Amino acid sequence: MAMATPEVAVIGAGPVGLFTVFxxxxxxxxxxxxxxxxxxxxxxxxxxxxxxxxDVAGLPTIKGAELVANLEAQALPFAPIYHLGERxxxxxxxxxxxxxxxxxxxxEIAVRAVVVAAGAGAFVPNRPPLQGIEAFExxxxxxxxxxxxxxxxxRVVIAGxxxxxxxxxxxxxxxxxxxxxxHRRDRFRAAPDSVERLRRLEADGIVETLVPYQLAALHGxxxxxxxxxxxxxxxxxRRLEADILLPMFGLSSDLGAIAGWGLDMVGGRIPxxxxxxATARAGIVAVGDVACYPGKLKLMLTGFAEAAxxxxxxxxxxxxGEPLHFQHSTSRGLPAAAA
Numbered sequence: 001m002a003m004a005t006p007e008v009a010v011i012g013a014g015p016v017g018l019f020t021v022f023x024x025x026x027x028x029x030x031x032x033x034x035x036x037x038x039x040x041x042x043x044x045x046x047x048x049x050x051x052x053x054x055d056v057a058g059l060p061t062i063k064g065a066e067l068v069a070n071l072e073a074q075a076l077p078f079a080p081i082y083h084l085g086e087r088x089x090x091x092x093x094x095x096x097x098x099x100x101x102x103x104x105x106x107x108e109i110a111v112r113a114v115v116v117a118a119g120a121g122a123f124v125p126n127r128p129p130l131q132g133i134e135a136f137e138x139x140x141x142x143x144x145x146x147x148x149x150x151x152x153x154x155r156v157v158i159a160g161x162x163x164x165x166x167x168x169x170x171x172x173x174x175x176x177x178x179x180x181x182x183h184r185r186d187r188f189r190a191a192p193d194s195v196e197r198l199r200r201l202e203a204d205g206i207v208e209t210l211v212p213y214q215l216a217a218l219h220g221x222x223x224x225x226x227x228x229x230x231x232x233x234x235x236x237x238r239r240l241e242a243d244i245l246l247p248m249f250g251l252s253s254d255l256g257a258i259a260g261w262g263l264d265m266v267g268g269r270i271p272x273x274x275x276x277x278a279t280a281r282a283g284i285v286a287v288g289d290v291a292c293y294p295g296k297l298k299l300m301l302t303g304f305a306e307a308a309x310x311x312x313x314x315x316x317x318x319x320x321g322e323p324l325h326f327q328h329s330t331s332r333g334l335p336a337a338a339a
Contacts, residue, residue, distance in 0.1 A: 014042025025078025160248030
């Protein structure tokens with residue numbers, strides 16, 4: 001059976017955006033999903049993949065990467081169309097009420113409603129100031145990890161001292177990769193148990209930690225890295241033979257074009273009706289950290305609840321006068337494609 005044409009655009013593929021796809025899908029609305037990052041999961045996947053999360057109902061503990069994988073699988077039966085590595089640059093409403101979104105790669109997406117689930121905005125990685133780094137990006141310099149197995153047995157330099165740098169060091173070490181962790185301080189801003197595991201791997205000779213050092217130069221040809229130069233704060237230099245560099249210096253957020261959409265933003269957030277998540281413009285709702293209202297708790301579980309409220313409000317908006325016989329998921333089930 002042919003899939004319905006998507007009629008909702010979800011801006012943001014973080015956990016709340018992914019759950020919005022599921023909630024819309026259960027009400028018969030298919031979605032486009034646009035995100036500036038090249039993968040789903042937002043900050044959760046990019047910065048804290050190995051960090052345990054304790055406040056998701058029914059899951060005493062789950063790692064960020066596992067939660068994202070589960071949310072992606074939960075949305076899968078409703079066939080979302082992903083536009084990853086793209087930013088929404090323009091939003092125009094036509095005379096017929098439809099919204100036309102234009103992305104940073106020139107793609108045009110026509111929908112009847114828009115969900116802004118952009119968190120604090122579109123996230124872009126903080127690039128280290130290394131001459132010629134652009135030539136290696138996407139081939140041997142990466143700002144996030146997609147398939148862990150692609151790094152198995154490789155020589156990997158990870159730069160940074162936060163959760164993401166330490167978490168990926170631990171994960172890639174398990175694949176047999178030779179991992180160098182470079183940080184400009186001798187203390188790490190990561191979970192204590194992760195730092196303890198890192199120290200054990202270091203003692204066993206599986207991981208080499210280089211502190212206090214910072215990146216100095218890249219060597220290679222045709223986009224393929226051969227070595228990374230590092231320098232200590234007192235001027236000592238060292239060259240690391242390497243196949244891959246993972247700079248983990250966090251993400252910068254920017255709401256970009258969203259700020260000009262007439263949503264009456266306050267302090268970088270979009271005021272919404274807490275019952276419907278409706279914004280100042282009909283047909284646009286906002287959920288997750290980007291949405292604000294009195295008394296809001298900025299928690300992932302709050303965003304999940306907002307996704308449900310927003311989906312029901314959009315269904316009423318898009319199908320005026322059409323009754324909704326609400327059913328719980330246990331009785332409604334999922335589309336046959338999920339079987």
